[in-house]
Amino acid sequence: PSEAVRRQAADRLAGLATPAGALGRLGEAAVWLAAVQGHCPPSPPSDVRVVVFAGDHGVTAHGVSAYPPEITGLMVQQFLSGGAGVAVLARLHGAALRVLDLGVDVDAGTFPAEVSAYKVRRGSGAIHIEDALTGDETLRALAAGAAVAAEEVAAGADLLIAGDMGIGNTTPSAALIAATLGIGADEVTGRGSGIDVDALAHKQDVVDRALERAGARVADPVDRLTALGSADLAAQVGFLAEAARLGVPVVLDGVISVACALVAEDYAPGSSAWFAAGHRSPEPAQSLALEKLGLEPLLDLGMRLGEGSGAVAAIPVLRSAAAALAHVSLLADVLGAQDA
Amino acid sequence: PSEAVRRQAADRLAGLATPAGALGRLGEAAVWLAAVQGHCPPSPPSDVRVVVFAGDHGVTAHGVSAYPPEITGLMVQQFLSGGAGVAVLARLHGAALRVLDLGVDVDAGTFPAEVSAYKVRRGSGAIHIEDALTGDETLRALAAGAAVAAEEVAAGADLLIAGDMGIGNTTPSAALIAATLGIGADEVTGRGSGIDVDALAHKQDVVDRALERAGARVADPVDRLTALGSADLAAQVGFLAEAARLGVPVVLDGVISVACALVAEDYAPGSSAWFAAGHRSPEPAQSLALEKLGLEPLLDLGMRLGEGSGAVAAIPVLRSAAAALAHVSLLADVLGAQDA
Numbered sequence: 200p201s202e203a204v205r206r207q208a209a210d211r212l213a214g215l216a217t218p219a220g221a222l223g224r225l226g227e228a229a230v231w232l233a234a235v236q237g238h239c240p241p242s243p244p245s246d247v248r249v250v251v252f253a254g255d256h257g258v259t260a261h262g263v264s265a266y267p268p269e270i271t272g273l274m275v276q277q278f279l280s281g282g283a284g285v286a287v288l289a290r291l292h293g294a295a296l297r298v299l300d301l302g303v304d305v306d307a308g309t310f311p312a313e314v315s316a317y318k319v320r321r322g323s324g325a326i327h328i329e330d331a332l333t334g335d336e337t338l339r340a341l342a343a344g345a346a347v348a349a350e351e352v353a354a355g356a357d358l359l360i361a362g363d364m365g366i367g368n369t370t371p372s373a374a375l376i377a378a379t380l381g382i383g384a385d386e387v388t389g390r391g392s393g394i395d396v397d398a399l400a401h402k403q404d405v406v407d408r409a410l411e412r413a414g415a416r417v418a419d420p421v422d423r424l425t426a427l428g429s430a431d432l433a434a435q436v437g438f439l440a441e442a443a444r445l446g447v448p449v450v451l452d453g454v455i456s457v458a459c460a461l462v463a464e465d466y467a468p469g470s471s472a473w474f475a476a477g478h479r480s481p482e483p484a485q486s487l488a489l490e491k492l493g494l495e496p497l498l499d500l501g502m503r504l505g506e507g508s509g510a511v512a513a514i515p516v517l518r519s520a521a522a523a524l525a526h527v528s529l530l531a532d533v534l535g536a537q538d539a
Numbered sequence: 540p541s542e543a544v545r546r547q548a549a550d551r552l553a554g555l556a557t558p559a560g561a562l563g564r565l566g567e568a569a570v571w572l573a574a575v576q577g578h579c580p581p582s583p584p585s586d587v588r589v590v591v592f593a594g595d596h597g598v599t600a601h602g603v604s605a606y607p608p609e610i611t612g613l614m615v616q617q618f619l620s621g622g623a624g625v626a627v628l629a630r631l632h633g634a635a636l637r638v639l640d641l642g643v644d645v646d647a648g649t650f651p652a653e654v655s656a657y658k659v660r661r662g663s664g665a666i667h668i669e670d671a672l673t674g675d676e677t678l679r680a681l682a683a684g685a686a687v688a689a690e691e692v693a694a695g696a697d698l699l700i701a702g703d704m705g706i707g708n709t710t711p712s713a714a715l716i717a718a719t720l721g722i723g724a725d726e727v728t729g730r731g732s733g734i735d736v737d738a739l740a741h742k743q744d745v746v747d748r749a750l751e752r753a754g755a756r757v758a759d760p761v762d763r764l765t766a767l768g769s770a771d772l773a774a775q776v777g778f779l780a781e782a783a784r785l786g787v788p789v790v791l792d793g794v795i796s797v798a799c800a801l802v803a804e805d806y807a808p809g810s811s812a813w814f815a816a817g818h819r820s821p822e823p824a825q826s827l828a829l830e831k832l833g834l835e836p837l838l839d840l841g842m843r844l845g846e847g848s849g850a851v852a853a854i855p856v857l858r859s860a861a862a863a864l865a866h867v868s869l870l871a872d873v874l875g876a877q878d879a
Contacts, residue, residue, distance in 0.1 A: 277556065512565065
């Protein structure tokens, strides 16, 4: 982001014909948007592209989710038919949607070729007993995500969102956040799509065992993804890091997206300057990761649907921010008109 | 609102192909919208109309605001020229905007005739030393607001927002909230557009003296507006009550709007079932009043611009809510497709 433009935007904000600070977080978001766009006033994002990374997770065979893994593939079909939550919101707010199978546990040919073009494997390893991926698979997934980000940017994206689809994916996300922040399973494990107290204790145990199994390898972000991640999460990390490298802003979603952002910041330091937080998730790990990244969510609606839905719901807030900084009168002009 | 439709919408929400509760407050807003629209699924509001009620307040001559009263008239011009915050956001989100001078302290002819058509008086009384209005003026202002609401509904509004413009207007709003809730000036007085600690203490004293002066008359909502309100606030009360009577939903804004909603609920019991809270204001009285009304804001962005701007910023959240309940697939359909 441009520090010069950030200062210019902050000056413009202070010069609006409003009381100081009256736009609140809308003003802060506008200043960030100007800095990442490199011009002041900022433009309301108009070519927003959402990419959903889908994959299955070996831990779902071990009772960490309220849903069976077969739902992942069914939901990919829902992204394609337009009936998934993020698909509905993306249409409403004028964002493009693309879904990619990185590691769904389905037969070849289940999805259209363009959905499976970047597939790394069927399912990822159960992280409490084995690595999620091989080292080579992690690199392929990272490269796939980067390639997809580059494609979307080349096609004209001025704002990117990464969504997730994968039953069980809050478990590796919690493990990645715990490993990155150096905290315990008890602080990061949440109820995901809605498990009960007993299942929550079991899920925490799975995260705990995964962290113990991975040991010191988690110091390296790529090894961390190999040990604790998945194909879909590694791809999202590659996507986020490449978006930042190409200088295109990203709105983060819930705990999966923020876990990937946290790893992306380790993988490509400085990336998070290009990220805004779309919404606050009820998952405890998401708030911890956002705090570390220094990001405050735009929305706090208790959404826990995943898919990128919270980030898409936040698009109009960013558009409001940009429009306000661009079009609200400057105090100097108002007073000038009075004097004239 | 229709209880039958509310139940129908809650059932539909529970039947979506999402984890239970995954849409969070978006789901709750969708159920409310269905109940107030009287049909399920609800429609995203498409004919949103914002009416800004402008007026001056005698208390501004007594050091309660960071700004001089002349700003009120200048800002009315900004609503007309489109450079005010709410005007910018209304254009962005496809809402119509109308500004009315109910009590601005300017010469006749300063504004176009349609802006002044409902004018009640020039400025309202300094409430710590005199009544804001005569009883007759209060009734005229209430009737004016009701007539405007009826006009907007007749013209097709499917969602209404009332905005405010008036230097000093957080003082009568705080007084109205304190009087309605039976609490002290210390609990309701905030920094408005940005006063310092000394001015805050003075403002609190003004509210305290106003409450003491008004005494037991505040038990009646019309007398309360006469003693502690203003022409613009009384008109907004009439507007809100009439919108509810006509069965058209309203999104409330900050402390001024919520103060009027609280009085409207007393004036026409049951009105608040038609109201949603657009955003949380930093003014302490707003949160107290929302709690009494049982409303939780859709946005919490620290905005304190007034004008209806926070409510307009929340329009896309309601649209997201409606679209999600209307268009996200039902679980029965997804499983049916699998079986087929």
